[in-house]
Amino acid sequence: MVQEFDKVGVVGLGAMGAGIAEVFARAGFSVTGVEIDAAAVGLGRDRVHRSLDKAVSKGKLTDSERDSIIDRVVFSAEREDLADADFVVEAVPERIEIKRDVFADLDRVCPPGTILATNTSSLSVTEIAALTGRSDKVVGLHFFNPAPVMKLVEVVSTVGASSGTLEVAAEVAKRIGKTPVVVPDRAGFVANALLVPYINDAINVYERRIASREEIDTAITKTAGLPMGPLTLADLVGLDVCLAVMDVLWEEFRDPRCAATPLLRRMVAAGLLGRKSGRGFYDHTGADNPAEEPPDGRVARIVRDREGDFDLADLLLDPHIDDAMRMISDAYASDRDVDTAMRFGCGYPKGPAELLVERGATRVARTLRDAGSLGIRPPRTPAPLVTDMLSNATGTK
Missing domain, CATH: 1.10.1040.50 (N-(1-d-carboxylethyl)-l-norvaline Dehydrogenase; domain 2)
Structure with a gap:
């Protein structure tokens, strides 16, 4: 199933979200990075560009590789631009009221088959899944900072997540070069x-x-x-x-x-x-x-x-x-x-x-x-x- 899609959304382009967007683009996915307004979009774009420029300066990427990665990322202030995304990662601040707003929008905008993942490190993934009408397709995908460098991704299940959703999330983690550890929803994860x-x-x-x-x-x-x-x-x-x-x-x-x-x-x-x-x-x-x-x-x-x-x-x-x-x-x-x-x-x-x-x-x-x-x-x-x-x-x- 992982091989059948390549359109990924990332909501929130702070330090973590920008790193996550970069990781997916490096792995060949087409990425739409969404922020709250034009100013935040600009900051997110700058974070991605600075990170890639740093990789070039260290000899880890060529100029052409960097340019190809950048070409795979579209930056937007409109969540509606995620209407064709197959997999979306939320990376907004750790406040449930912000996540409630994001997941309500994603549930409305994204097709029924889209998997929604949260990068939360402390909130209940089960509680977040309950904010949607697709709890079987919501999963935790906890990256570590800096996302382009750290190899671990904790894939967090809920009591409502389907086995297929977990399998896709774990395979996505592998495809972007990470090592997944799959665990149930519990405070702090591992x-x-x-x-x-x-x-x-x-x-x-x-x-x-x-x-x-x-x-x-x-x-x-x-x-x-x-x-x-x-x-x-x-x-x-x-x-x-x-x-x-x-x-x-x-x-x-x-x-x-x-x-x-x-x-x-x-x-x-x-x-x-x-x-x-x-x-x-x-x-x-x-x-x-x-x-x-x-x-x-x-x-x-x-x-x-x-x-x-x-x-x-x-x-x-x-x-x-x-x-x-x-x-x-x-x-x-x-x-x-x-x-x-x-x-x-x-x-x-x-x-x-x-x-x-x-x-x-x-x-x-x-x-x-x-x-x-x-x-x-x-x-x-x-x-x-x-x-x-x-x-x-x-x-x-």
Whole structure:
């Protein structure tokens, strides 16, 4: 079925939408990119052109390839121009009232057979599908920023989506050069449900003066080989985005693990959003970021001196691994899908399941136990898969 159509629409040409439009055009689709008015259309067009020009300057595209891609994109301020689209991706801001307006229009304008996809990262795809008269043809298609670079696409099903719709969405993801992970509709899907609580954990460690920002970031990059530490990542993602995801996770699961740490909420209230605002945990205005003095409180000394038989990297990484094992234990996603999502969506060199094998279930369980006994975080029983690995290792039943 994928081979039978080539007309794709993208609604919303901000950073994500423009990147999505570019990805489809690069793959040979005819794309109609739609924005709210002429000024927004111009900004969206500029984003696509700048991205392609940058690819040419880096030798990743030739001038003629860039020109061919540009020729495949039509920019418009009229949603009616999507009347012949076979597949439409919505990429407007994460506000349900905006999406309600978009999907009502798409349901009216597009032919009955058109598949409608939402790029939402935090809202319920099921709720969005219910805004239309074609819930069987609505799916989540969650890209990662920057869309032309990141390889993961989370394909999110709903209770009403047909198997044919999911198959087409997954095949479309492959055709545009992405690696799809297909999961049911659940808050945060895979990547955000694992990544953002891990970032929140690091903020909590910083807020409680257990370690400095440099100690936190260095512990993770050195131990796990991640491209950046969690506080640097929080500034890149945007603290407002992190807070929004945490609130969605809390609303769905009501698990203390999903409660946003007070410092995150206060920094957002103060407008300290990270790179987008110029300041977050670090200064991004070009000013120096002098290293902070390591804190010297009791818990900080315990962690630094390994009195609890775990170090800072354990404290940050092992609960993150346990979260992933809970997701797999719940049969929400397979170990392969979880590792794929974190590797291709978040730049991990190894996925959480791989890290568990490498670090060992005993180490993860010990960190959860000791962190709870020291009052660093609420006591927590390891995920069933971690417990099973412990039992297998000791030969118990």
